Amino acid sequence: MKKLILTTAALALTAGMAMADTVRMGTEGAYPPYNFINDAGEIDGFERELGDEMCKRAGLTCEWVKNDWDSIIPNLVSGNYDTIIAGMSITAERDEVIDFTQNYQPPAASAYVAAAEGADVTGGVVAAQTATIQAGHVAESGATLVEFATPEETIAAVRNGEADAVLADRDYLTPLVEESNGELVFVGDPVPLGGGVGMGLRESDGELRGKFDAAITSMKEDGSLNALLIKWFGEDTRTY
Template identity: 70%
Template sequence: MKTMILTTALLALTAGSVSAQQVVRLATEGAYPPFNFINDAGQVDGFEIALFNELCTRAEVSCEWVTTDWDGMIPNLQSGNFDAIVAGMSITDERREVIDFTQNYYPPAFSAYAAMDPDADIEGGVVAAQTNTIQAAHVAETGATLLEYATPDEAVGAVRNGEADAVFSDSDYLKPVVDESGGAFVWLGEPVQLGDGIGMGLRKSDTELKATFDTAIQSMKDDGSLNALLTEWFGGDDAPQF
């Protein structure tokens, strides 16, 4: 079993469509900024943490954060080690075959290539991506050689140390890598839109939990507060919006 870290329990417990005695355990990676990361105080932080703190309040349930490795997310969910995945997980047909999703809380977005050589070959060269992601699946369907890594940071590191010619990842994850590199990293090719947005992953049997969070997510879309959080965490005027 992957090592898990239980963090501080969140929010007061009140009645709701989920059992009043239930603590909803939300699993995140803590390694995918700005969606989720570990801050200087050693706590989970990021867009998804801020969002689900609010969603749990609106859903009137008590939520607890669990961090675990990305590669074990779906198996650990199915094994009952936590109740839901909140980890930048894109909604895809393949994943829908084994788990369920709420409606998306992050719109269908673009993935992109970045490299340290503006002439890097993204069609026939070596491209790094995080394992078991829609980006890795996309690279595998091209003529490039795919190198998979446990975390997105390791995929970027593969370009820095010369193991890979380019990295392919969510453009919002790569943007600070490129912007803060002082010109060392550059964008390559055209952005690629993949998946149906990002949602909360759940077991197919947890229909009440899905309905509860679907309602809460919709309420934040309706009142504009979800768009406000997207603006806060994803670059102002360039932020994705519903």
């Protein structure tokens, strides 16, 4: 669902690495409920639980690596970790640089949130996280885009009046709206973006991709993936 990454020359210059004995799982750690850092300082969330189960089913030893979003694809390609499991939407632009597994979350809507009803989401100032599919959409919508490095900063921009609204994954925004006591509200229409969320891998790591694809397929078939989606995103979330 989220995120359109910038392509750089460094990406094209870096070749894939052979699959290691320990698979390093790269994530952002800042996008609940997909991934976040819990009170114990550990990576947690839907993707932590999902990733651990996929590694178990694939017979892999996995460790988790936290990386800022704006460099998450370059650092995969350069070998700092072996996968991206970070709420990353499958898009044609990204697929030119890295490979994806099948999606482990169906395509879902992005949404606008503002401090009041009637915010102008087509001609006003709209915040989005840098290098996301939401930022790309805002840039083409006629609104004035303001980009921030983290999702928290996009929400802060709405709260402090720096932006009229924010566009992000609805699953990320829903708990923030519910907990805001009316200070934040959904506005405008939902925006369908991306081809679902998948795991990103280097193009050279076809064997590793195949192992994770098989794990995702088995979780879809036995219902355990749907159970995780409902656990982390609620009964109304889209399932398989």
